[in-house]
Amino acid sequence: MPHIQPLPQYVALGDSYSAGQFIGGDTNLVREPVDGGLGGPDGDYSGRSKDSYPQQLARTVLSGYEFIDVTCGGATIDDRGLGLGGILTPQTVFGGPPYIPVDGSGVPQFTPTPRPAQIDALSKATTLVTIGIGGNQYNLGQIIAKCASLGASAIGSPGTDYYRHTEEGRADLARKEEDLRDGFAKMMPELRERAPHAKFFFVGYPTLFPTADPTLFPTAEGQGTCDGGLDENITIKKGDMPFIQQQFDLVDSVIREAARDHGHTYVDIAESTRAHHVCREGTEKWMFGLYARYTFDEELHGYKPARFPAGKDMPPFSPGWTAWMQGMLAHGDGIFRGNETLTTFHPNKRGADNQTRQVTTALRTAGII
Template identity: 30%
Template structure:
C-alpha cells in the first residue's frame, strides 16, 4: 500500500497537471506569472496546530501576535508542499480553547520558551476569535482544538505535582481527578458542536476537517521512566495508563463523534499513525516535559517529526476534499 506521502505526491501532481491543462493555449508561451491559488484554506487550532515549541521550528509570526506559530508546524509544511494550489490563512494560536476559536478574543501566550524568559513584544493585545478568518469564500477549514477546553495542560501539571515523591507507585492523579473527567469531556462535546455550527454558517460551502490528537502516552507505559524530565517526569506509570485510556483516547473519540454528526465534516485521525512514536518511544514525535537540549520547555507537544506526520495526513484529507469539490 502506498505511503501517505506517496499518495500526497501523486495527488498533488495530478491536481497540478489538471490545472495546467486548463491554461488557455494563447498563454502557453507567455512569461511565467504568479498564479492565483485555486483553493482558500483556513487553519484553526491550538498549540498542537501552531507548533509553539523550539523542537517544532522557529517562531515565524509576521506580524508578531504572541500565538507562537512555528515554521515546521503542519499548516506551514503543507503550505510549502502544495505551493500555489492552496492559499493558507493560519490563525492557530497556542493555548487556544474551542471558545477562542468560536467566539472569544484570546489573550495570546506571547512569551518565548522557557516561560521565565519574557518575550520582548509582550504583552500582546488580544487576537480575534479564530472563526473570523473564515468567510463564504473559504473552501477548506482545518481545526485542531479541544485539549485546552479539556484542561489537559492543567491535568498534566497536577499529575506532576501529585506524583512527586510517590516513587512512581500508585495512581495519585487518577484518584484526585478522575471524577472531573466526564464533565470536562461533556463540555468539549458541547463546545465542539457549537464551533462546527458556527464554521458552517460562516462558510456554508467549505469542507471542515476536524484534526485529532496524536499518541502521547504509549500503550506500554513501562517504557516511561519515572523522574525522566525528557519524558513525563514525576507522573506515575499508573497515572499515565489512566491519562491514555480515560483522558486522551476519549478526547479523540469526542472530536470524531462531533465531526460525524455534522455535515461536510471529516475526522483526521493522527492517533493510530503515531502509536509507536509517543513521548516514551525512542523515535518520539511528541516531546516530554523538556527537550534534550538545556532550558527548552516542551510541555508535551509535537516536534517537527510529529508535525510532518500530521502534514501527511491532513494534506491527504485536503486533497481528497478539493478533488470531491
C-alpha cells in the same frame, strides 16, 4: 478584460498542536508584522512554526491556495469563563515562543493585545479548513499538572486514583467533558455559517504515552521515567501515564463524533503515533516530552529550543498562561530546570511531518488534491 478566477482559500484554525508550537524554537517562527497590533517586537506570541502541518501543506499540496493561518498556542473553543479564547472568542492568553519579556522580578513587561477570534478568518470565500482544537477546552494540561503534583509525594497511580476514585476528581472529569461537548455543539454550526462553501477537516491529537508496555519503563516501581521527555526527577508516575493517554483519546472521540455528525472529515493522528510516543528513542520519538534539554541534538529532535533563564525562576510566559501552568511548575526541582525549555508534550518535527502526511492522505481521499 478577461475574468480572473480567485484562488481557492485554505484557512488553518487550531491550538498549539496545529501551530507547531516549539518546533524550531525562536528561529523558526511565523512572525506577524509589528504594526499588526498583536504584541511587542517579536511578533504575536502564538508560537506558530514554519514546520507546522498547515505551513507544510501550504508549501506543498496546497501551494495553489490562498493561505490564512490563525492557529495559536493556548487556544480554546470559547473562553470557558476564564478569559482564554481562541476559536469563537478573542484569545488573551499566550505561551509563545517568543516569550513575553519579564523584568528582574519575573513580571511581564507588557500584556499582548488579544488576538481576534479565529473564526473571523472564515468567509464565503473559504474553500478548505483544517482545525485542531479541543485539548485546552477539556484542559488536558490541568490533568497532567494534577498528576504531576500528586506524584511528587506518592507512588503507584495517584492521579488515576484521584480522578477515578474520589468524588471531587470524578466531578472534575465530568465538568471537563461537558465543557468540551458544549464547546463543539456551539462551534460546529457557527463554522458552517461563516464558511458555507468550505470542506472541513478536523485533525485529532497524537499519542502521548504508551498504555501498556512495561519495557518502556526501566526504573523502580512508581517512577515515571521515560526517554527524552521524563527523567527520574519528573513526578508523573508511570501508573498515571495510561490514564493521561485515555484523556487524549476521549478528546479525540468527541472530535471524531462532532465531525461525523456534521458531515465533516476527521483525520486520525493517534493511531499512526501509537509507537512514537514520548517514551520512544531517537527517530522513533515524534513527541517532545515535558521539557527539553538545551543540549539535545537538533537533527535528532527536530528543533533548537529557546533558552530559559538559569535557576528555577518561573519561565517568562504571559500572566494567564503562567497561572494555567502553576500546578505543573509548583515542584521546582521535579518539573522545571534552568537552561531548558518547557515543551509540555507537543509534536516535534517528525510528529509534524506525520500530521502533514495524515492530512494529505485525507485530502487526497476526499478528492481535494
